[in-house]
Amino acid sequence: MRSILLNPGPVSLSEKVRKAAVSTDLCHREPEFSALQDRLRTGLIDVYRLHPLQWTAVLLGGSGTMAMEAMLCSLLPRDARLLVLENGVYGERISAIAEIHGIEYQSVAHQWTDAIDFDRVSKLLANGEFSHLAAVQHETTTGRLNDISRLVGLCEEHGIKLLLDSVSSFGAEAIPFDSPALLACAATANKCLHGIPGLCFVVSRPEAIDTAVEPPRSLYLHLPVWAKQQDRGSTPFTPPVNGLLALDQALVELKEQGGWRARHARYHRLADRVERALDRCGVEAMLEPGESSCVLRSYRLPRERAYQDIHDGLKQRGFVIYAGQGSLAAEMFRISTMGDITDYDMERLLAALAAVFG
Ligand SMILES: *Cc1c(COP(=O)(O)O)cnc(C)c1O
Numbered sequence: 001m002r003s004i005l006l007n008p009g010p011v012s013l014s015e016k017v018r019k020a021a022v023s024t025d026l027c028h029r030e031p032e033f034s035a036l037q038d039r040l041r042t043g044l045i046d047v048y049r050l051h052p053l054q055w056t057a058v059l060l061g062g063s064g065t066m067a068m069e070a071m072l073c074s075l076l077p078r079d080a081r082l083l084v085l086e087n088g089v090y091g092e093r094i095s096a097i098a099e100i101h102g103i104e105y106q107s108v109a110h111q112w113t114d115a116i117d118f119d120r121v122s123k124l125l126a127n128g129e130f131s132h133l134a135a136v137q138h139e140t141t142t143g144r145l146n147d148i149s150r151l152v153g154l155c156e157e158h159g160i161k162l163l164l165d166s167v168s169s170f171g172a173e174a175i176p177f178d179s180p181a182l183l184a185c186a187a188t189a190n191k192c193l194h195g196i197p198g199l200c201f202v203v204s205r206p207e208a209i210d211t212a213v214e215p216p217r218s219l220y221l222h223l224p225v226w227a228k229q230q231d232r233g234s235t236p237f238t239p240p241v242n243g244l245l246a247l248d249q250a251l252v253e254l255k256e257q258g259g260w261r262a263r264h265a266r267y268h269r270l271a272d273r274v275e276r277a278l279d280r281c282g283v284e285a286m287l288e289p290g291e292s293s294c295v296l297r298s299y300r301l302p303r304e305r306a307y308q309d310i311h312d313g314l315k316q317r318g319f320v321i322y323a324g325q326g327s328l329a330a331e332m333f334r335i336s337t338m339g340d341i342t343d344y345d346m347e348r349l350l351a352a353l354a355a356v357f358g
Contacts, residue, residue, distance in 0.1 A: 004319050004345050006322065009190045011194055013196065028238060033239075033244075037233070038233065042057075056227065058223055059239065060226055061198065064168075068093065068094065068097060070186075071185075071204070074216070081105075081129055083125065083160075088112045089325050090141065108124065112141050116135075118154070126158060131160065132161045132162070133161070133162050138296070141325050141326075148164065152176045162183060164185040167191060171193045173293060182205075187202075193250050194250045271294060283299050283357055296336040297334070300332055301333060311323070314353075317352035317355065318352070322334040
């Protein structure tokens, strides 16, 4: 039986994407690789129909965190004063990256289950101390979709540049690329785009890369090194060739399926069906209606039910769910509806949920 992944990446692959990953052996110094790389960089910009002179996609070999770290440590100048919004693991990871690279920052900490306190953020941004803001769009810790359009509004008002972690939202949620405040966002192949792990990318304004920090804070993570070579059809290091092959096919499928808006709508429908099925079993959603992304929802563990039993019961039936992180592990679990999940898979999932929770 095919195992369906309901964790927030890596996702269940389509048969064609899985085959594409190992379809051929490709040397990264050959013109075939160059053509593939060019096609992908264009394809990523095309997901949101961005103008190729206003935005560029830089491919990197690594997981989503690498894209975050490369974006932050390359695009923040030495004299940057960074404000970081934290309402979960990934916001806190931004601060950890800033700390490691000696980037001056202040964080606005929230409880992991809380929405961004815009009054607090607005006051901080208004005091003129900050040049950049870094935030997570979809905080995968709880499934909360932070209100990025409101955030870019504040950034525009105060002349602040935004660096966005859109690792678990790129390809399925609206991203405000038309805002002059948005400088770059970090994302990955193996979440909403349905590719394989090992390939991530930063979508950036080209001028942000042209004015990246010098001297670099890192050899491997310095975006201009990757960008300049990719602009010449080359690559500075051995790239995750199989990841590129898989994403190439995954982007074809995204287009065939109607693009990011159709994917957004489908994820939403699937998540709603899961939520209704759990509600019938008395399992409550953690967040209020409308607060979650389309990608993932978190649920309260029912009293006297151990996560491991629930996990194992569902796994026996062919579904892998995801535990809560850190201190939330005892309280909640998560179900993502990303990936190549068919209607038949959904029928089986609803039956499995009823069996395990009913
Ligand atoms: C998955 C994810 C990341 C990156 O995690 P990796 O394990 O490095 O791929 C970063 N931010 C968010 C919001 C994520 O969901």
